[in-house]
Amino acid sequence: MAVQSEFDPSLAISHKFPDSTYSYTERDAALYALGIGACASDAVDEDELKYVYHEDGQKAIKVLPTFAALLTLESLPNGFDLPGLQYDPRLLLHGQQYIELYKPFPSSCHVQNKVSLAGLHDKGKAAILEIETKSYEKESGDLLCMNRSTVYLRGAGGFSKSSKPFSYSNYPSNQISAVKIPESKPFSVLEDRTHPSQALLYRLSGDYNPLHSDPQFAKVAGFSKPILHGLCTLGFAVRAIIKSVCKGNPDRIKSITGRFLLHVYPGETLVTEMWLEGSRVIYRTLVKERIRTVLSGSVNLRGLNSSL
Ligand SMILES: CCCCCCC[C@@H](O)CC(=O)SCCNC(=O)CCNC(=O)[C@H](O)C(C)(C)COP(=O)(O)OP(=O)(O)OC[C@H]1O[C@@H](n2cnc3c(N)ncnc32)[C@H](O)[C@@H]1OP(=O)(O)O
Numbered sequence: 342m343a344v345q346s347e348f349d350p351s352l353a354i355s356h357k358f359p360d361s362t363y364s365y366t367e368r369d370a371a372l373y374a375l376g377i378g379a380c381a382s383d384a385v386d387e388d389e390l391k392y393v394y395h396e397d398g399q400k401a402i403k404v405l406p407t408f409a410a411l412l413t414l415e416s417l418p419n420g421f422d423l424p425g426l427q428y429d430p431r432l433l434l435h436g437q438q439y440i441e442l443y444k445p446f447p448s449s450c451h452v453q454n455k456v457s458l459a460g461l462h463d464k465g466k467a468a469i470l471e472i473e474t475k476s477y478e479k480e481s482g483d484l485l486c487m488n489r490s491t492v493y494l495r496g497a498g499g500f501s502k503s504s505k506p507f508s509y510s511n512y513p514s515n516q517i518s519a520v521k522i523p524e525s526k527p528f529s530v531l532e533d534r535t536h537p538s539q540a541l542l543y544r545l546s547g548d549y550n551p552l553h554s555d556p557q558f559a560k561v562a563g564f565s566k567p568i569l570h571g572l573c574t575l576g577f578a579v580r581a582i583i584k585s586v587c588k589g590n591p592d593r594i595k596s597i598t599g600r601f602l603l604h605v606y607p608g609e610t611l612v613t614e615m616w617l618e619g620s621r622v623i624y625r626t627l628v629k630e631r632i633r634t635v636l637s638g639s640v641n642l643r644g645l646n647s648s649l
Contacts (some may be wrong), residue, residue, distance in 0.1 A: 348425040348500045350461055350507045356423055357404045358456035361416045363476070365408075366449045367399040369546070373408050376543035377576025378533055388589030389580075404446035405583075407576045408596040409486040410438060413474040421470050421492055423458070428468065430499035431561050432553070434604075435571035436469060437491035440597040443484050451479040459489050463507040468497035471510070504551050520598060520623050520639050527614040528622075529585035532629065533577055535569060537608035543573040561604045569605040578626045581613040582640050586622055592643075599638035603628075611635075 374392035375381070395401035416625075420430060453476070460471030472490045478485050489512070501507040503567040536542070540553040548570055559567040579597055587593040605611070612631035615622050625637040 345477045348427065350361065350500055350509070353423040353461060354428060354458055354509050356534055358457060359559050361454045361456060363412050363452040363454060364450070367402050370408060370448060372406045373411060373546045374405055376546050377405070377407065377573055377580055378535065379580060381536065386645050388584050400448050402448050403591055404448060405580065406442050407440070407572070407579045407597065408446060409440045410488055410572050411547055412452050412476040412486065413488045413490060413535065416454050417472065421472070426468070426497065428494040432495035433560060434493045434495065435601055436493035437600045438575055439489040440574065441487040442594060442596065443486060445592050446485060452485065453477045453479050459512060460510040461507070462496045463501045465498045465506065466495065468494040468500065472493060474534065488495060494627060496626060520637055522625055522637065523616045525616065528617040529615045530612060531581035531585050531613045532610060533581065535577065535605070535607055535612045539573060539607040540567055540569050542569050548572065548618050564604060566606060569607050571601040574605050574611065574626060575599045577611050578613045578624055578636055579640065582615055582622050582624060585615055586617060587642065595641040595643045597640050601636055603633050605635050
């Protein structure tokens with residue numbers, strides 16, 4: 342257990358994060374789509390070509406809803422630093438992601454981010470930090486999306502001042518609790534192979550953490566080789582839901598939760614199982630080669646057609 346003698350969690354929760362900005366173009370949106378496997382097995386896939394090419398020009402390309410998570414990447418110039426919190430960045434893992442989408446993304450945009458601490462938990466062997474980012478379209482002032490990113494800082498726990506472990510959240514606990522996977526047969530199942538160079542392609546979208554590219558770094562972090570970005574796996578899973586449940590329409594996605602349960606190695610096959618419960622999709626993603634669940638969560642849909 343890490344020694345966090347200098348760290349005062351009550352001071353940390355009053356910490357103010359600076360606002361940040363983020364800009365993207367159609368090229369970023371298309372590169373991201375390729376990074377999460379769009380059109381990888383069929384370059385003219387009729388549901389997915391629109392994410393990388395449009396006959397009416399690049400201004401008409403569609404942006405995938407999970408692109409939302411990228412808007413937060415420059416929100417934390419000094420990593421996940423809170424005053425006094427010590428952690429080893431090599432031991433950081435992405436734990437969960439929660440995304441609310443308020444309107445479809447334009448194909449290019451300047452974004453203004455408001456960042457705050459949404460949660461801080463002492464798990465003894467780890468600290469869990471949750472950062473909330475609200476992203477506004479600069480031109481209109483409209484709120485585009487909200488992200489809550491949860492990071493699992495191995496070795497950074499043990500800072501509680503009393504015998505009860507410190508735990509703070511600024512949101513209802515049922516918003517991202519682990520989902521219960523139904524025992525029934527899935528509504529749909531989609532299998533998709535990641536490429537051995539998937540993480541090298543995905544990182545060009547802005548997450549340059551060496552955990553996904555550097556063999557020595559990955560070993561120190563406890564893995565036999567570089568692992569896939571959690572958000573890349575989430576992108577594969579939500580793309581499967583858009584294809585299988587939303588008839589290819591990404592604007593149906595209203596909110597997304599995902600908990601990263603186990604690492605994925607680039608090159609592995611992802612099998613996403615989906616269950617439809619009203620306007621909610623429960624899903625889980627397994628790695629076929631190891632038969633292990635790596636991600637589970639739910640997606641709320643808007644305007645779902647009852648003919649499904
Ligand atoms: C846009 C912002 C981007 C964010 C930046 C991210 C940077 C990226 O470059 C980094 C990545 O993408 S890393 C790759 C993706 N993530 C992973 O592969 C992690 C997979 N998960 C694991 O290995 C384990 O679940 C592990 C190790 C996470 C936990 O396993 P254990 O240590 O065995 O935990 P366990 O004993 O079961 O539970 C301890 C307490 O922690 C809670 N917990 C467990 N898994 C969690 C998770 N994934 N997220 C959040 N909380 C989690 C448990 O509930 C438990 O708490 P309690 O005891 O109170 O129930």
